Amino acid sequence: MSHRGRRQVGVAGRNKQYVQKKADEMKAIGLQNALDTLEKLEVKLSEFAKRHQSEIQNDPVFRERFLQMCAPLGVDPLASKKSFWGQLLGMGDFYHELAVKVAEVCLAAKARNGGIMSLTEVQSILAKRKTKLGMTNSSSQKVSKADLQVAISKLSQLGGGFRTVQVGKSTMVISVPTELDNDHMQVMTAASAFSETGLSVDNVMHTTQWSRERTQRALDLLLQQGMAWLDTYEGQDLYWFPSIWQENRGGSGFDGMGGGERPF
Numbered sequence: 001m002s003h004r005g006r007r008q009v010g011v012a013g014r015n016k017q018y019v020q021k022k023a024d025e026m027k028a029i030g031l032q033n034a035l036d037t038l039e040k041l042e043v044k045l046s047e048f049a050k051r052h053q054s055e056i057q058n059d060p061v062f063r064e065r066f067l068q069m070c071a072p073l074g075v076d077p078l079a080s081k082k083s084f085w086g087q088l089l090g091m092g093d094f095y096h097e098l099a100v101k102v103a104e105v106c107l108a109a110k111a112r113n114g115g116i117m118s119l120t121e122v123q124s125i126l127a128k129r130k131t132k133l134g135m136t137n138s139s140s141q142k143v144s145k146a147d148l149q150v151a152i153s154k155l156s157q158l159g160g161g162f163r164t165v166q167v168g169k170s171t172m173v174i175s176v177p178t179e180l181d182n183d184h185m186q187v188m189t190a191a192s193a194f195s196e197t198g199l200s201v202d203n204v205m206h207t208t209q210w211s212r213e214r215t216q217r218a219l220d221l222l223l224q225q226g227m228a229w230l231d232t233y234e235g236q237d238l239y240w241f242p243s244i245w246q247e248n249r250g251g252s253g254f255d256g257m258g259g260g261e262r263p264f
Contacts, residue, residue: 060144067150098143099151101126103162106175114226115176118247119145119164122173145171168192170247178225183210183218191228191241195248198231198238 048069055062105125109117126143152173155162161177168189174180190207191199204215219239222228229240 060142060147064144064146095147095151095154098147099154101129102148102151102173103155103175106162106173110175111226113242113246114222114228115161115178116172116174116227117243119148119171119173121243121246123148148173167244170244172243172247176225178221183214184222187215187218187222188227188241188244191239191244192248195241195245198233198240200236200238 048066052062052066102122105122106115106117123143123145149164149171152162152164159177161175163174165172165174165180165185167185170192172188186208187199187204190204193207194200194203201212201215201219204210204219205212208215219228222241223230223239227241227243229242231238231240
């Protein structure tokens, strides 16, 4: 390589190093600016929380929006009751106690519904009990469906199968570790249209266009888990889903402690 060629390579190498250095400097400045901005936003958020403490504690809609504000900043008011947020708002205690109450309701009703019940029914039972939770001593404290879903998400982290699923237009709470696939969801969705008459194998086949074998396999698991009941009427097998039947009645007929009338 000629002397001139080596000089050009050397210049190109120095230029590349210079550009990389400037890029690193700009990245560091950008990161520091972002951190400064984040710190300012957290200060503003804490000021907002102090100013609206009562609304956050007592208004479920306001509380949901506050949690939505926190999420992009990586702020978790539920993380620990010893944290700044826990001491200011008591939200960690609120959702921990709510999660315990949700678990109590679901497990008490498990013998009746096999470990699946509507979110509406859980909300209705807790409202009837007028349970006092962490943030306030008021017996008129309102718990929204969004609150319940946050509490259930905390339960899901502990295992045991707690989670929510969508069945048609209804949100259902599952409290058993049984894996339910899309077939089971579709069967339960179909069942909502036959909650007053009972669901037959033919009903499912007509709704889903499945084979009899596939339909029976899905129904058998739901029956085995206690999520469906089987009744034979005039020689025809009819499947009843207590949780769906209850949801279609308005979700408030049972007290969550077991018992309640059979839907047939």
